Amino acid sequence: MSDQPLAYVVDDDLAVRETLQDLLDTTGVGMRGFGTPKDFLEAERPDRPSCLILDVRLPGYSGLEFQRQLAAAGDEIPIIFITGHADVPMSVRAMKDGAVEFLSKPFRNQDLLDAIQHAIEKDRARRAVRRERAELAQRARSLTPRERQVMALLVAGKLNKQIGATLGATESTVKTHRAQVMRKMQAASVVELVRMSDKILPAL
Numbered sequence: 001m002s003d004q005p006l007a008y009v010v011d012d013d014l015a016v017r018e019t020l021q022d023l024l025d026t027t028g029v030g031m032r033g034f035g036t037p038k039d040f041l042e043a044e045r046p047d048r049p050s051c052l053i054l055d056v057r058l059p060g061y062s063g064l065e066f067q068r069q070l071a072a073a074g075d076e077i078p079i080i081f082i083t084g085h086a087d088v089p090m091s092v093r094a095m096k097d098g099a100v101e102f103l104s105k106p107f108r109n110q111d112l113l114d115a116i117q118h119a120i121e122k123d124r125a126r127r128a129v130r131r132e133r134a135e136l137a138q139r140a141r142s143l144t145p146r147e148r149q150v151m152a153l154l155v156a157g158k159l160n161k162q163i164g165a166t167l168g169a170t171e172s173t174v175k176t177h178r179a180q181v182m183r184k185m186q187a188a189s190v191v192e193l194v195r196m197s198d199k200i201l202p203a204l
Helices: 014-024 037-042 063-072 088-096 109-141 145-155 160-167 171-185 190-203
Strands: 006-010 030-034 050-055 079-083 101-104
Touching: 006 014, 006 037, 014 030, 014 109, 030 037, 050 063, 050 109, 063 079, 063 088, 079 088, 079 109, 088 101, 101 109, 109 171, 109 190, 145 160, 145 171, 145 190, 160 171, 171 190
Parallel strands: 006 030, 006 050, 050 079, 079 101
Antiparallel strands: none
16 A cells, blocks of 8 residues: 555665565565665655664674764664664664664564554654645745745734834734735634744744
8 A cells, every 4th residue: 555654674684684574564564675775775765654674784884874874864764773783882872863773683573563663653753744844834935025024023922013113014004914924824823823933934
């Protein structure tokens, strides 16, 4: 199904990939396996909730290095590390850099399934926030320059009279612009408008 969540596995050991495929076949999560980070980067990734199961030690590559590479590229896919050579500093570094879980081989299947579920829910929530921000930004782009000025002053807590004085407009004109702002932004109150502004200001 098109909205089926996906777990990507990057591990140079084919047996590990096949084992994880068998495990995930018993769940509602799809799986795509890759032998190298390069293969993963070159693959098409459907727009679905997903996570990355990543081996820490790959031939000529560090899983931790790949984690930082993805972060630098703005790729926020949640990562679950698996390794047969764990050490505490390594796991601490991975978790500090945002990993969802760090599992040492052999691990319990249920521990991995729990981690995958948590990672996918995290990605699903991130995607929902991203969609909401995109929708709010689209609404904001429908505002005229003057309506944007009015919105900025509204969310700053200014009254109609104060906004009029700042913009050199009558209070009646400000009320008209304010009504347009509320309608276009689909805000039921100034409080809601403030919340919307907080979500989209970094993107504007």
